[in-house]
Amino acid sequence: MNKIEAKNVDVYYGAKQALFDINMDIEANKVTALIGPSGCGKSTFLRCLNRMNDVIDICKVSGVVKINDYDINQKDTDVVRLREKVGMIFQKPNPFPKTIYENISYGPEIHGIAQSKSEMDNIVEESLRKAALWEEVKDRIHEPGTGLSGGQQQRLCIARTISIKPEVILMDEPCSALDPIATAQIEELIDELRKEHTIIIVTHSMSQAARVSQNTGFFHLGKLIEVGSTDKIFKNPTQQQTQDYITGRFG
Amino acid sequence: MNKEERLIKRYKAEKRFRFYGKAAIFMALLFLVVFLTKIFSTGYTAFQKTWLVIPVNYNADLLYLDPDKKPTTEDINDADFYEFGIETFITLDPDASEDQIMELKKMFAFTFERELKYYLLDNPDSFGKTVDVKLTASDDLDQVFKGNYPRDIPENRRRASDYQLKIFDKLNEDGRVISEFNASFFTNADSREAELAGIASSFMGSLFSILVCLSIAFPVALLAAVYLEEFAPKNRFTDFIEVNINNLAAVPSIVFGLLGLGVLLAVFGLPRSTPLVGGITLSLMTLPTIIIAARASLKAVPPSIREAALAMGASRMQTTMHHTVPLALPGTLSGTIIGLAQALGETAPLILIGMVAFVNTIPGTPMDPAASLPVQIYIWAESAERGFVEKVSACIMVLLFFLIFMNLGAQLIRHKFEKKWN
Ligand SMILES: Nc1ncnc2c1ncn2[C@@H]1O[C@H](COP(=O)(O)OP(=O)(O)O)[C@@H](O)[C@H]1O
Ligand SMILES: [Mg+2]
Numbered sequence: 001m002n003k004i005e006a007k008n009v010d011v012y013y014g015a016k017q018a019l020f021d022i023n024m025d026i027e028a029n030k031v032t033a034l035i036g037p038s039g040c041g042k043s044t045f046l047r048c049l050n051r052m053n054d055v056i057d058i059c060k061v062s063g064v065v066k067i068n069d070y071d072i073n074q075k076d077t078d079v080v081r082l083r084e085k086v087g088m089i090f091q092k093p094n095p096f097p098k099t100i101y102e103n104i105s106y107g108p109e110i111h112g113i114a115q116s117k118s119e120m121d122n123i124v125e126e127s128l129r130k131a132a133l134w135e136e137v138k139d140r141i142h143e144p145g146t147g148l149s150g151g152q153q154q155r156l157c158i159a160r161t162i163s164i165k166p167e168v169i170l171m172d173e174p175c176s177a178l179d180p181i182a183t184a185q186i187e188e189l190i191d192e193l194r195k196e197h198t199i200i201i202v203t204h205s206m207s208q209a210a211r212v213s214q215n216t217g218f219f220h221l222g223k224l225i226e227v228g229s230t231d232k233i234f235k236n237p238t239q240q241q242t243q244d245y246i247t248g249r250f251g
Numbered sequence: 252m253n254k255e256e257r258l259i260k261r262y263k264a265e266k267r268f269r270f271y272g273k274a275a276i277f278m279a280l281l282f283l284v285v286f287l288t289k290i291f292s293t294g295y296t297a298f299q300k301t302w303l304v305i306p307v308n309y310n311a312d313l314l315y316l317d318p319d320k321k322p323t324t325e326d327i328n329d330a331d332f333y334e335f336g337i338e339t340f341i342t343l344d345p346d347a348s349e350d351q352i353m354e355l356k357k358m359f360a361f362t363f364e365r366e367l368k369y370y371l372l373d374n375p376d377s378f379g380k381t382v383d384v385k386l387t388a389s390d391d392l393d394q395v396f397k398g399n400y401p402r403d404i405p406e407n408r409r410r411a412s413d414y415q416l417k418i419f420d421k422l423n424e425d426g427r428v429i430s431e432f433n434a435s436f437f438t439n440a441d442s443r444e445a446e447l448a449g450i451a452s453s454f455m456g457s458l459f460s461i462l463v464c465l466s467i468a469f470p471v472a473l474l475a476a477v478y479l480e481e482f483a484p485k486n487r488f489t490d491f492i493e494v495n496i497n498n499l500a501a502v503p504s505i506v507f508g509l510l511g512l513g514v515l516l517a518v519f520g521l522p523r524s525t526p527l528v529g530g531i532t533l534s535l536m537t538l539p540t541i542i543i544a545a546r547a548s549l550k551a552v553p554p555s556i557r558e559a560a561l562a563m564g565a566s567r568m569q570t571t572m573h574h575t576v577p578l579a580l581p582g583t584l585s586g587t588i589i590g591l592a593q594a595l596g597e598t599a600p601l602i603l604i605g606m607v608a609f610v611n612t613i614p615g616t617p618m619d620p621a622a623s624l625p626v627q628i629y630i631w632a633e634s635a636e637r638g639f640v641e642k643v644s645a646c647i648m649v650l651l652f653f654l655i656f657m658n659l660g661a662q663l664i665r666h667k668f669e670k671k672w673n
């Protein structure tokens with residue numbers, strides 16, 4: 001079953017069109033990688049899926065984006081409820097300048113998920129465990145999250161996101177600021193998270209896309225050139241442009 | 252010109268430039284040192300006060316009280332301490348003529364009646380006995396004792412007469428002239444008599460004005476800044492507002508005084524000369540300073556923090572209240588303190604709304620008439636009496652103390668609480 005269906009999505013930044021008629025289906029509980037040269041609109045598309053483009057004044061989105069068969073681009077869509085279901089991890093780790101505990105308890109708190117302190121403690125521990133961070137920070141969860149290393153900060157952001165159990169997690173180049181070891185840890189984590197979440201990851205590293213994803217979409221100049229199983233895209237693409245990009249002839 | 256010469260010339264130019272820079276800094280420091288030295292050397296004596304300790308006979312007859320009965324508080328309050336005081340002063344020179352008695356009286360501050368009465372109220376056992384009582388010396392003798400008045404000029408150009416000086420010197424020889432910390436400078440309101448004048452009224456006036464100013468300017472400015480920075484669409488209209496806030500910051504303060512006079516007093520009929528009106532007027536002045544500081548601090552909060560909160564499903568309001576504003580608060584607070592320090596030193600608008608009136612009571616609320624510290628400086632600087640000269644400097648010292656204190660506080664907040672973003 002398709003978790004997300006995008007139909008005829010156009011995005012404009014002011015007069016400049018950034019996405020052209022995107023149609024894409026995303027399967028549940030799989031990792032979908034979005035690849036393509038920089039500036040081709042991967043992030044823009046990702047942000048269409050949790051309406052983060054709303055924040056940018058000049059950005060206008062049209063078309064239909066259905067999540068669980070519900071069109072999120074309607075006027076009366078509650079973006080708070082939407083973002084509770086669709087979490088996001090950013091390129092640069094952005095923990096709140098608060099303690100590790102507070103970073104994770106924030107989401108459950110504003111959505112009223114935990115009824116008691118002990119329940120909150122459980123959520124914090126569980127989220128940190130799922131983000132493979134618990135063992136490293138369990139003795140200092142009341143220290144600032146900003147004091148962690150880059151890789152730990154990114155896992156903290158992942159723990160923060162999964163604390164409210166989103167169905168979908170969007171990741172925008174989550175490893176681009178990290179060293180290879182931290183990157184490997186996150187990739188391992190992504191594979192684990194796939195069991196409970198649908199994951200869409202933007203990456204500029206084709207090897208990463210090949211390692212972590214089951215499906216891949218290739219973007220170029222604001223258009224979705226080709227989408228299919230990662231295997232097929234990397235081994236046997238139908239489009240010449242995809243072939244050229246995969247083999248490193250441009251991008 | 253060959254290469255070598257050009258090089259030498261360039262070095263020389265650089266050397267000259269460095270010298271000019273150092274000279275400029277030296278000049279600035281020199282002015283500061285001269286200014287502070289002048290203020291301190293004239294002002295420090297104001298913190299000392301001269302007292303004359305004289306024997307007082309709390310004789311029942313002199314006070315027209317019943318000698319056989321211990322006087323009640325009421326009896327003492329009703330007694331005439333003026334005549335009693337005169338009788339007491341005569342004991343300093345039993346042969347004094349009528350004129351000389353008047354001169355004796357003028358050696359003391361006019362509060363001698365009160366001081367004599369309070370001594371008896373506080374020490375009821377002194378009734379019927381002769382005791383030493385400490386009385387405030389007159390301004391003239393205070394200045395003589397502090398060495399501010401030359402004694403060797405002709406008598407007719409002197410405020411203290413030869414006769415007074417003779418009595419004074421005799422008292423001094425007997426160790427009956429003492430100089431103590433001038434607490435009344437801090438506890439008294441303004442007075443026409445320099446030896447009694449204090450800054451309590453103007454201090455409270457300034458305090459109330461600043462509090463009124465803070466309680467209006469801070470919330471309004473914070474709301475305005477948050478709205479402009481976090482919620483308002485970026486369009487021509489908000490650009491226009493932004494330009495005008497900057498313009499507002501450049502408006503001379505006296506214009507705000509006129510506004511206070513024309514609107515707050517004339518239209519709304521708020522009470523004249525009060526810290527309430529002063530504070531509102533100052534808040535108009537402080538508003539743009541705080542808005543600009545708050546906006547700069549809000550701008551400095553990285554967008555990634557807002558994105559993080561929004562992506563967690565926080566509403567815009569929650570994002571602002573839970574994350575952006577708390578992170579911008581230290582910068583806003585330090586800007587606020589700087590703005591308040593400016594307001595504290597402001598004189599012109601307060602003069603226009605009448606806070607320049609002579610106030611000899613200490614205001615208990617912002618609705619009572621009051622002066623303010625800078626206006627007090629202005630009022631005293633206008634006075635002819637020598638006794639006020641040291642008061643002016645002392646008042647400047649107090650004002651400077653608070654200004655430096657506030658600026659240090661602002662610095663501290665900035666360094667200690669402001670988050671560094673990498
Ligand atoms: N906030 C913005 N304002 C204006 N143009 C933008 C903005 N964000 C992205 N764009 C433009 O949209 C296009 C797609 O950008 P983006 O989605 O960030 O690409 P990618 O993530 O694939 O590198 C680019 O041409 C970029 O210049
Ligand atoms: Mg991008």
